[in-house]
Amino acid sequence: MLTLKQIQDNKQEVIERLKIKNFDAVNIVDQIIELDNKRKSTQTEADNLQAEMNRLSKSIGxxxxxxxxxxxxxxxxxxxGLKEQIKNLTTQQDSIETELQNLVVQLPNLPHPSVPAGKSADDNIKVREGGLIPQLTEALPHWELAKKFNLIDFELGVKLTGAGFPVYKGHGARLQRALIAFFLDEAIAAGYEEVMPPLMVNEDSGFGTGQLPDKEGQMYHVTADNLYLIPTAEVPVTNIYRDVILDGNQLPVRNCAYSACFRREAGSYGKDVRGLNRLHQFDKVEIVQVAHPEKSYVVLDEMVNHVQSLVEKLGLPWRIMRLCGGDMSFASALTFDFEVYSGAQERWLEVSSVSNFETFQSNRLKLRFREEGEKKTQLAHTLNGSALALPRILAAILENNQFEGGIKIPDVLVPYCGFDVIA
RNA sequence: GGAGAGAUGGCAGAGUGGUCGAAUGCGGCGGUCUUGAAAACCGUUGACCUUCACGGGUCCGGGGGUUCGAAUCCCUCUCUCUCCGCCA
Incomplete structure (x- = not known):
C-alpha cells in the first residue's frame, strides 16, 4: 500500500497517476489527508495528557x-479526570486509524511514468519480440496431442479432483519435471538462491503481498485452519522478508522457488480455459528480488532479460508486452508480460509476468533496510517474475514442435528428461 | 487427539505492581593496546508514532480488564515447545 507520507507530500501526483490505472482517487485521497491530520492532532493531545499522567503517577509513588x-x-x-480524557482520545484515535487503514488499502500502487494509459490487454504495448512463428499444417492443439501421446489426462483429473486439475503421465510428467529442473538451474546460475516454501500461508502472509483482504476469492481457503493455498510462490517467498530489516549491503536479495500454484479463478469458461490454458493447479518457478530503491529498475530489466533467455533457449516465439494501466495488477508499478506463440491455437499465451512493486508490498510487509552508517531505515523495493509458468510453455512446446510422427523436445531439455522426441 | 510447559531486546536469559525500555552474557559497532590480528580493557548497541528541533508518547506474543501506576495481577485468543497416541 502507499505510505501516508507519499499521499500527504504528493497529493496531486497520486491522483494524476492513478488515473492511468483508471482509478479515481480524488475523494479517497482527500479523506485520507483529513483523517491523517486528525490522527496527528489527536495523538499529540493524547500524548501530552499521558505525559502529565505519567508524571503524576510517579510522584504518587x-x-x-x-x-x-x-x-x-x-x-x-x-x-x-485525566484518565477519562485519555480514554476518550485513544478510543477516537483507534477508530480514526481503522478508518484510515480501510481507505489506504483501497488505493492501488502508482504506475511508473512509462506505463501507457489503457483499458485492457488490447492497449498493452509490444516492447520487443523474437523467435520464429512456426508454419504448421494440420496442427493439433496441445490437448489433442496430450491425448494422442498419453501425456496428460484431463478427464482423470476431473475424476480425482475436478476440472482444471490435470494428471500428467509418462513422458508428460517427465517433461514437466524436466522443465522445473531446467528453470531452477537457470535461475541458480543467474545468482538466485533456491528456496522451497510452504504451499499454504496464513492471513498475515496473504496480506503482506496484497492477496488479502480484497482478493481472497482467487485463493483456496482452508477454513478449518484458516490457511490459504498459495496462488504463486511469490507469496511465501516474499513474506520471508516480512518484518525484516536488512543491511544495505545485503541488497539485492535474490530467491527462486518452484511451487505448485493454486487458483480458483471463479467464472472462467470457454476456449480460453481449454486444455492447459488455464488451470486451478499448475507448476511455476518464480524469481523474487528485494532491491535498493535506486536500483530496482535496473533489477527489473535484469529479470526481464533472464526470462527472455529462457524462452529463447526453449526456442519459442516470444514477445514482451508493457502492460497498460488498465491491465496491471493492483500492487504493481510496472509490469512486463511475456507471451509465447502457440502454433496450433494460433494465439499468444501469457507465460510470465515480471513486476516491480516498489514499496507497495514492502510497506505492508514492513520490509526495510538500513544504509550503511545510517540510523534511519527505509522501505526496500520488491520485484518478482515467473520464470516460468509451466502449462502454457508446455502447450507451446507441444504444438510448435509437432511433426508428422511426434513431438521434438527442445535441445536444452533433453539432458533433463532423457528423451529427445515423443512419438 | 490426550497431558503439560512456555511466549521478554539480533540471540541466550533475569525481572518483589512504582525512575524497567527493561539486569547479565553472547553477538554487533567504536576505541585503547598491537607492525597487523587475537586476547584483555573501556565505551556503545531496539523498533515505531509525533516534532524543524528540544522534547513527548507507544511497544516485554495479540486483545480486554484491575490499579493513581502493570513485563509483573485477572480474563481471553493465538502461537511455540516437550511427552504420549497416530502417521509419510
Whole structure:
C-alpha cells in the first residue's frame, strides 16, 4: 500500500497517476489527508495528557514512599479526570486509524511514468519480440496431442479432483519435471538462491503481498485452519522478508522457488480455459528480488532479460508486452508480460509476468533496510517474475514442435528428461 | 487427539505492581593496546508514532480488564515447545 507520507507530500501526483490505472482517487485521497491530520492532532493531545499522567503517577509513588499519604491521595483524585480524557482520545484515535487503514488499502500502487494509459490487454504495448512463428499444417492443439501421446489426462483429473486439475503421465510428467529442473538451474546460475516454501500461508502472509483482504476469492481457503493455498510462490517467498530489516549491503536479495500454484479463478469458461490454458493447479518457478530503491529498475530489466533467455533457449516465439494501466495488477508499478506463440491455437499465451512493486508490498510487509552508517531505515523495493509458468510453455512446446510422427523436445531439455522426441 | 510447559531486546536469559525500555552474557559497532590480528580493557548497541528541533508518547506474543501506576495481577485468543497416541 502507499505510505501516508507519499499521499500527504504528493497529493496531486497520486491522483494524476492513478488515473492511468483508471482509478479515481480524488475523494479517497482527500479523506485520507483529513483523517491523517486528525490522527496527528489527536495523538499529540493524547500524548501530552499521558505525559502529565505519567508524571503524576510517579510522584504518587514517591509520596507514598515518603509517607505522605494524604498528599498522595489528593493527587490520586486529579488523575481520574485525566484518565477519562485519555480514554476518550485513544478510543477516537483507534477508530480514526481503522478508518484510515480501510481507505489506504483501497488505493492501488502508482504506475511508473512509462506505463501507457489503457483499458485492457488490447492497449498493452509490444516492447520487443523474437523467435520464429512456426508454419504448421494440420496442427493439433496441445490437448489433442496430450491425448494422442498419453501425456496428460484431463478427464482423470476431473475424476480425482475436478476440472482444471490435470494428471500428467509418462513422458508428460517427465517433461514437466524436466522443465522445473531446467528453470531452477537457470535461475541458480543467474545468482538466485533456491528456496522451497510452504504451499499454504496464513492471513498475515496473504496480506503482506496484497492477496488479502480484497482478493481472497482467487485463493483456496482452508477454513478449518484458516490457511490459504498459495496462488504463486511469490507469496511465501516474499513474506520471508516480512518484518525484516536488512543491511544495505545485503541488497539485492535474490530467491527462486518452484511451487505448485493454486487458483480458483471463479467464472472462467470457454476456449480460453481449454486444455492447459488455464488451470486451478499448475507448476511455476518464480524469481523474487528485494532491491535498493535506486536500483530496482535496473533489477527489473535484469529479470526481464533472464526470462527472455529462457524462452529463447526453449526456442519459442516470444514477445514482451508493457502492460497498460488498465491491465496491471493492483500492487504493481510496472509490469512486463511475456507471451509465447502457440502454433496450433494460433494465439499468444501469457507465460510470465515480471513486476516491480516498489514499496507497495514492502510497506505492508514492513520490509526495510538500513544504509550503511545510517540510523534511519527505509522501505526496500520488491520485484518478482515467473520464470516460468509451466502449462502454457508446455502447450507451446507441444504444438510448435509437432511433426508428422511426434513431438521434438527442445535441445536444452533433453539432458533433463532423457528423451529427445515423443512419438 | 490426550497431558503439560512456555511466549521478554539480533540471540541466550533475569525481572518483589512504582525512575524497567527493561539486569547479565553472547553477538554487533567504536576505541585503547598491537607492525597487523587475537586476547584483555573501556565505551556503545531496539523498533515505531509525533516534532524543524528540544522534547513527548507507544511497544516485554495479540486483545480486554484491575490499579493513581502493570513485563509483573485477572480474563481471553493465538502461537511455540516437550511427552504420549497416530502417521509419510
Amino acid at each position: 514517591q509520596l507514598f514512599k515518603e509517607g505522605k499519604a494524604e498528599e498522595a491521595n489528593q493527587a490520586k483524585e486529579t488523575t481520574a
